Amino acid sequence: MIDHSGxxxxxxxxxxxxxxxxxxxxxxxxxxAWEEGGYFNPDVCIKDGITDAQAEYFSMxxxxxxxxxxLHMGSAFMLAIEDVMVRFARMRGKRTxxxxxxxxAAIATQTKVEGIIYxxxxxxxxxxxxxxxxKRVETFASESHDTIVKQIRKxxxxxxWSREAFTLDEKRSLAVKTAFKRMYDEGLIYRAHRIVxxxxxxxTTISDDELVYKAEKTKxxxxxxxxxxxxxxxxxxxxxxxxxxxxxxHPSDTRYQKYVGKEYDVEFAGVSLHxxxxxxxxxxSTFGTGAVGVTPAHSQVDWEIAERHHLPLIPIIxxxxxxxxxxxxxxxxxxxxxxxxxxxxLTSQKLIEKEEEIEHNVATAERTGGMVEPLPKLxxxxxxxxxxxxxxxxxxxxxxxxxxxxxxxxxxxVKSGQTKIIPDRFEKVYFNWVENLRxxxxxxxxxxxxxxxxxYKGTETYCDIRPPQGDGWTQxxxxxxxxxxxxxxxxxxxxxxxxxxxxxxxxxxxxxDFANYHPTIILETAYDILFFWVARMILMSTYLVGDIPFKAxxxxxxxxxxxxxxxxxSLGNNTDPLEVISKYGADAMRMSLLVGTGPGNDSKISEEKxxxxxxxxxxxxxxxxxxxxxxxxxxxxxxxxxxxxxKKLEQFRDFTKETTDDLEHYRFYLAAExxxxxxxxxxxxxxxxETKPLLFGDDGAEKISAQTVLRIIFNDSLKLLHPFMPFITxxxxxxxxxDKSGNALHFLMVQRWPQ
RNA sequence: GCGCGCUUAGCUCAGUUGGUAGAGCAAUCGCUUUACACGCGAAAGGUCGGGGGUUCAAGUCCCUCAGCGCGCACCA
Numbered sequence: 091m092i093d094h095s096g097x098x099x100x101x102x103x104x105x106x107x108x109x110x111x112x113x114x115x116x117x118x119x120x121x122x123a124w125e126e127g128g129y130f131n132p133d134v135c136i137k138d139g140i141t142d143a144q145a146e147y148f149s150m151x152x153x154x155x156x157x158x159x160x161l162h163m164g165s166a167f168m169l170a171i172e173d174v175m176v177r178f179a180r181m182r183g184k185r186t187x188x189x190x191x192x193x194x195a196a197i198a199t200q201t202k203v204e205g206i207i208y209x210x211x212x213x214x215x216x217x218x219x220x221x222x223x224x225k226r227v228e229t230f231a232s233e234s235h236d237t238i239v240k241q242i243r244k245x246x247x248x249x250x251w252s253r254e255a256f257t258l259d260e261k262r263s264l265a266v267k268t269a270f271k272r273m274y275d276e277g278l279i280y281r282a283h284r285i286v287x288x289x290x291x292x293x294t295t296i297s298d299d300e301l302v303y304k305a306e307k308t309k310x311x312x313x314x315x316x317x318x319x320x321x322x323x324x325x326x327x328x329x330x331x332x333x334x335x336x337x338x339x340h341p342s343d344t345r346y347q348k349y350v351g352k353e354y355d356v357e358f359a360g361v362s363l364h365x366x367x368x369x370x371x372x373x374x375s376t377f378g379t380g381a382v383g384v385t386p387a388h389s390q391v392d393w394e395i396a397e398r399h400h401l402p403l404i405p406i407i408x409x410x411x412x413x414x415x416x417x418x419x420x421x422x423x424x425x426x427x428x429x430x431x432x433x434x435x436l437t438s439q440k441l442i443e444k445e446e447e448i449e450h451n452v453a454t455a456e457r458t459g460g461m462v463e464p465l466p467k468l469x470x471x472x473x474x475x476x477x478x479x480x481x482x483x484x485x486x487x488x489x490x491x492x493x494x495x496x497x498x499x500x501x502x503x504v505k506s507g508q509t510k511i512i513p514d515r516f517e518k519v520y521f522n523w524v525e526n527l528r529x530x531x532x533x534x535x536x537x538x539x540x541x542x543x544x545x546y547k548g549t550e551t552y553c554d555i556r557p558p559q560g561d562g563w564t565q566x567x568x569x570x571x572x573x574x575x576x577x578x579x580x581x582x583x584x585x586x587x588x589x590x591x592x593x594x595x596x597x598x599x600x601x602x603d604f605a606n607y608h609p610t611i612i613l614e615t616a617y618d619i620l621f622f623w624v625a626r627m628i629l630m631s632t633y634l635v636g637d638i639p640f641k642a643x644x645x646x647x648x649x650x651x652x653x654x655x656x657x658x659x660s661l662g663n664n665t666d667p668l669e670v671i672s673k674y675g676a677d678a679m680r681m682s683l684l685v686g687t688g689p690g691n692d693s694k695i696s697e698e699k700x701x702x703x704x705x706x707x708x709x710x711x712x713x714x715x716x717x718x719x720x721x722x723x724x725x726x727x728x729x730x731x732x733x734x735x736x737k738k739l740e741q742f743r744d745f746t747k748e749t750t751d752d753l754e755h756y757r758f759y760l761a762a763e764x765x766x767x768x769x770x771x772x773x774x775x776x777x778x779x780e781t782k783p784l785l786f787g788d789d790g791a792e793k794i795s796a797q798t799v800l801r802i803i804f805n806d807s808l809k810l811l812h813p814f815m816p817f818i819t820x821x822x823x824x825x826x827x828x829d830k831s832g833n834a835l836h837f838l839m840v841q842r843w844p845q
Numbered sequence: 846g847c848g849c850g851c852u853u854a855g856c857u858c859a860g861u862u863g864g865u866a867g868a869g870c871a872a873u874c875g876c877u878u879u880a881c882a883c884g885c886g887a888a889a890g891g892u893c894g895g896g897g898g899u900u901c902a903a904g905u906c907c908c909u910c911a912g913c914g915c916g917c918a919c920c921a
Contacts, residue, residue, distance in 0.1 A: 391921085518849080617916095618916095688861095698870045699869060713881080759859075760861060
């Protein structure tokens with residue numbers, strides 16, 4: 091089945107091995123053969139008697155790549171690690187399932203397509219309308235999908251394509267709606283007027299985690315609203331002061347105690363303000379003048395102060411980051427212009443007491459790069475602090491019937507050890523994030539994504555999986571944060587909600603996936619999406635299915651360029667994995683990404699490393715040529731081994747154990763290097779060299795023994811190397827394990843891992 | 846401000862539980878030796894960031910200092 095050359099004559103081992111190794115031809119041919127063999131699908135493995143139906147399971151979801159274009163080296167790194175895990179598990183006889191899929195990546199994809207349309211047609215999404223715009227996005231997404239899927243195949247991933255999913259397909263939509271309704275009915279999802287992070291460039295809200303803070307030098311102005319105002323305040327944003335309704339000071343600040351509770355009317359930059367002086371614990375008396383101008387409508391902390399002191403709020407900035415104030419000189423101006431106008435006014439009035447350069451962090455939107463404005467808006471939130479009754483017995487940290495918040499569920503999953511994070515230092519990072527988590531704003535004003543399953547008619551609100559009966563209902567136009575749908579990924583890909591309750595464990599077939607493969611064994615992903623994704627999956631899974639989503643999380647680092655910089659489009663330093671593969675082969679690329687790259691550590695790609703493992707592939711090819719041409723009629727029977735060779739075999743068994751142990755403990759980076767080192771510097775340099783005199787000599791028994799040990803060790807070495815370099819090992823394997831017409835008897839990928 | 850990571854051969858980096866340092870590339874010398882010049886053999890190269898401690902023994906554990914990087918918070 092491996093040989094698809096179409097020739098009727100059996101291929102002569104030496105003939106094919108005598109040609110140099112052609113990774114491109116071999117890799118494409120082998121992947122095709124694997125797919126036709128069907129063993130990426132555990133059901134087929136069971137059906138063909140390769141895997142025991144009762145065997146322990148290994149399941150993992152592919153972190154769905156965003157359909158925003160193509161894969162980068164980071165994705166290639168991820169795919170390499172994951173395929174090693176999967177192939178190792180499969181060879182150990184486990185029922186092994188790896189589920190592919192892609193992520194619609196709402197904001198990222200929409201932003202990308204908006205950019206393309208604007209560049210090519212000078213049109214914005216509103217010029218096209220929701221329907222036409224979505225059509226464009228879907229076309230783009232589908233093209234990206236095809237590219238990505240092709241890349242995953244090129245990498246050699248042994249993933250079950252028959253179960254491929256998409257975060258925005260019909261089944262996942264049902265999962266999203268079901269999840270939303272459950273949370274809505276239980277009061278965990280609510281709609282409220284709050285200060286949110288508004289991205290004027292992307293015209294949407296974003297969550298706290300989608301903020302990127304950039305350090306910037308800016309001026310800190312110290313001034314009074316008016317000459318007769320008793321307290322001077324400091325701010326970096328004078329333009330927002332036209333929205334102030336209070337000045338806050340620390341309660342124990344003796345300088346200002348006499349003013350607390352007093353109210354003042356002032357004319358500030360052409361706007362009438364009514365300012366109350368309040369005392370609040372959160373004010374730092376050592377910063378600036380120790381007094382804060384409170385702008386409740388445009389600052390999260392000020393909003394909170396305003397709530398505590400029942401202060402009114404005055405919105406003065408709109409969705410386009412323009413001023414909306416009574417003063418016609420300011421009205422309609424962008425915030426930056428408004429700042430200058432206010433500063434000029436302050437200067438002319440001689441109200442400025444101090445101007446100093448300070449460095450502070452400016453919030454920008456992760457995807458669009460735009461400056462984020464805190465604005466008061468009516469949005470949907472997930473309440474992470476509300477207590478709900480835990481219905482499950484499967485959570486170690488929390489009893490059935492016990493009240494727990496989503497936050498507590500998230501903490502318990504990891505604190506109890508039910509879910510382990512590798513490397514464990516990230517557990518601390520995780521706890522810190524969860525403990526400080528605020529309600530999650532899940533509504534977005536973009537068009538691409540899951541529309542919120544809520545309908546309005548007058549003052550009525552309706553939430554369900556299906557639209558309400560009757561006329562006059564309008565669906566909420568917002569869509570959900572993309573991480574809401576990816577948070578469901580570990581079980582939405584296994585059939586939840588349709589079959590979760592009806593699935594039968596032990597019965598093969600995708601309709602029973604939830605019973606057979608959940609919780610997944612491991613989740614492998616980059617550490618930079620620990621909060622975005624890993625934490626959200628734990629939230630969704632513990633709440634919705636009452637179980638952890640995975641038993642372990644393996645976090646890999648970021649692949650950087652030669653200079654150690656993050657890969658980014660603006661730097662133009664992204665290397666296309668397909669280009670690398672066509673130059674060095676997928677096997678060599680996998681090895682160079684894997685060797686020496688431990689969990690949680692960043693790595694660099696280098697031409698030298700790629701070259702080194704391409705050389706290794708060639709070396710292996712030559713080893714195979716030597717072994718096969720010198721052991722042609724050998725049966726691998728241990729009885730033929732003399733005492734010296736038995737000792738060599740024993741040493742190899744020790745090495746096998748060590749490698750197995752490394753892989754079981756996720757030390758892929760070590761295992762890869764060791765097997766490389768073993769094959770080259772022990773097997774080739776020592777074993778082969780030592781046996782050469784015997785192989786070319788006459789002694790029958792010793793010669794047979796030498797031939798036999800070479801063959802046994804080489805065959806098993808191929809198995810050990812297979813997870814790392816699947817293509818070349820499979821190709822070499824096929825030479826020695828073929829039937830009379832040259833077809834491979836069994837794929838190496840389903841051989842049993844050596845003991 | 847809090848936390849984390851890194852600092853090992855000229856360069857890029859490994860070093861899993863503490864037992865007198867490894868890889869790739871580069872550089873030196875010698876080999877067209879019948880598996881492989883994408884190779885083979887040989888030699889060379891490191892006070893494992895500084896200081897202190899624990900230990901029979903530390904790159905590996907503890908303390909401390911320095912440089913670089915990252916995350917979180919603050920960001921009036």
